[in-house]
Amino acid sequence: AQSVSQHNHHVILSEAASLELGCNYSYGGTVNLFWYVQYPGQHLQLLLKYFSGDPLVKGIKGFEAEFIKSKFSFNLRKPSVQWSDTAEYFCAVTGFQKLVFGTGTRLLVSP
């Protein structure tokens, strides 16, 4: 069965620190990959997505993610986080006609 793993459940960083959130999936076929963000008290919003082409994807608010097919990974990165990046981040993968979400990573950025 298709599954998505986010290894870090909670991450605490200081402002200006660099961020990398891991995402691995298990599905051997063609996939589309997403990162969603949920700010406190809000609904999920799309951060970035990969369908095809350049495996390095740029998203909103300075986020980027790299698709490494050989590692079945789609890690999210940001070189310098801000307090306003405090949120929960979800990786999601489509495979067999279904979008599967990871369990989420809660990021707390301290000012």
Next chain:
Amino acid sequence: DAGVIQSPRHEVTEMGQEVTLRCKPISGHNSLFWYRQTMMRGLELLIYFNNNVPIDDSGMPEDRFSAKMPNASFSTLKIQPSEPRDSAVYFCASTLDWGTDTQYFGPGTRLTVL
């Protein structure tokens, strides 16, 4: 576009009562999804529809839960009877292409069952 609309935004009810959550997807979107989010279980897909037809309801926890989509612009998720463990935030999302496209989420309904 107003985005995905959900009502009510908050619902407090007593155990045993019937609860109906409503969702209006983005106009033109073909697929609609219902999710439940809790601290313990995270984000769970309950059911999704394509062109108003339920495609996968394997995530519906029990027979107490039912969902309908009578037309392209409206869906309901009903819990009858409700139980305290049903307390959660219920999100509705819609998309153009059910398998691959970006899902747009509504603001959610926060349900509390006492």
